[in-house]
Amino acid sequence: MSRPNCLIADLKAIGIRLTADNKSGIAYREARYKGAFDLVYGPTYTAADPVYSVFYATHGTLNGLGYSNPLVDAALTDMETTLDPERRRDASSRVQRLLATDLPSIPLVSNVSIA
Numbered sequence: 001m002s003r004p005n006c007l008i009a010d011l012k013a014i015g016i017r018l019t020a021d022n023k024s025g026i027a028y029r030e031a032r033y034k035g036a037f038d039l040v041y042g043p044t045y046t047a048a049d050p051v052y053s054v055f056y057a058t059h060g061t062l063n064g065l066g067y068s069n070p071l072v073d074a075a076l077t078d079m080e081t082t083l084d085p086e087r088r089r090d091a092s093s094r095v096q097r098l099l100a101t102d103l104p105s106i107p108l109v110s111n112v113s114i115a
Contacts (some may be wrong), residue, residue: 007041007108032064040065044107051080056099067104 008018018039021030031037044055053076054060058068072095079091099105 016113029064033066035066052076052095056095061104063106067102069098069102072098073100 008020011018021037030038046052053073054062056063056067057073057076058070075091075094075098079088079095082088082091
């Protein structure tokens with residue numbers, strides 16, 4: 001399920017009708033930040049040592065979904081401001097648990113980012 005057409009077909013098979021509206025550039029950004037959509041499908045690119053606060057922190061620069069959770073903000077700050085591997089692992093685990101509970105987005109595929 002890596003292409004939008006596959007996603008549309010897969011959802012149709014379970015009774016969900018999806019129509020693609022392939023906006024680009026400024027039109028896509030405006031729709032995303034104004035919430036003018038039912039579903040956004042697209043990639044999230046991160047570095048080898050990712051900074052997830054841009055996507056999930058309350059004021060993250062790429063948080064176009066408007067997600068906000070003070071506990072996630074605190075865990076992201078902990079994760080992104082220490083070099084201690086144990087503290088980073090603990091904070092990363094907290095972030096993942098909170099995101100799995102709140103579910104601001106549904107990841108369809110993933111790569112290992114933090115060990």
